[in-house]
Amino acid sequence: KIRVLQKGTENLKTVNNAAKKSVYEKSKGCPTHWSLLRFILELLILKAKYRWSDSSFNDLLKLLSWLLPKPNFILANTYQTKKVVSPLTLGVERIHACRNPCILYRGKYKKLDKCPTCGASRPSNGKKRKKKKGAPDPSEEDSCFGDENKRRIPALVMWYLNPIDRLRRIFANPAFAKLMRWWYCERTKDEERLSHLADATLVAKI
Template sequence: MDEAKRQLYHGCTKFSRFSFVVKLLHWKSYHRIPNGAFTEILKLLAQAFPEPNTLPKSYKEAKNLLKELGLGYDSIHVCFNNCILFRKQYANHDNCPVCGLSRWKDLARKKILQKVLRHFALVPRLRRMFLSKKALFSL
């Protein structure tokens, strides 16, 4: 609740820190801005806004802000053809047991996934939403 009311900088009435970061992350996602470029944008905005400001210093810090408030997500690796999710008994597999496709784009590096599912858990969001009626109407 305190984070939703925290000022972006002294005297800012249009945005709270939380609302501004959420809008920035929405733009990042909508316009497919890479993480590194987003961090550079945050640095530029921090220099442009009056001191002291409460902008996150990096994409990771902005993402963690949402995660701390129960608004994060889980990344789940998926077969490119949507055959299976690479979790539970398939967590350590490199190839899909159904179609045989690799989990990775680059087999040598094994760091770039073919496909990722982002799971936004509903229960924490509902808990957060109904935490307080006052909070619901102030956001």
């Protein structure tokens, strides 16, 4: 728990530094409102909106770094750029699945190479993932493949967005937290009427 807290504090420091840092020196004309964090977020929004590939984004960063007055703080590649904003993103768990799709490769199926129901192979036929520039190799999501197959592409992947992360964010804001607790703390309970889902006996048992 302490390690998680320490990591959280370090991540927060990285975000905080990026929020204070300008893209290049203010004395050389960088507008005050253009913090490095804002610049990174604006660029990543464009990347997602127009589906720029990681390599095209790397080239854009290189060009910006050449163009802007030096010293500037443009990051070297997509991986480094995303790392700065990673504390602000919601976590996603990528779970391999059978291509047909019968099972998820988790729990007792986690280490299997083919589906126990239909026999389909877990990785896509022979395809291998390209190593991302600056990213650690192999990526963690494929660590359940054997060592020599760590860069093999799974036939199907399910993205699981854990609701707990979202709930934590909501409860971190006192105003939202109050609204989230309203149904329990503040709603008027009437024994005769069903005025809220939580009044139902079945919901009360959950």
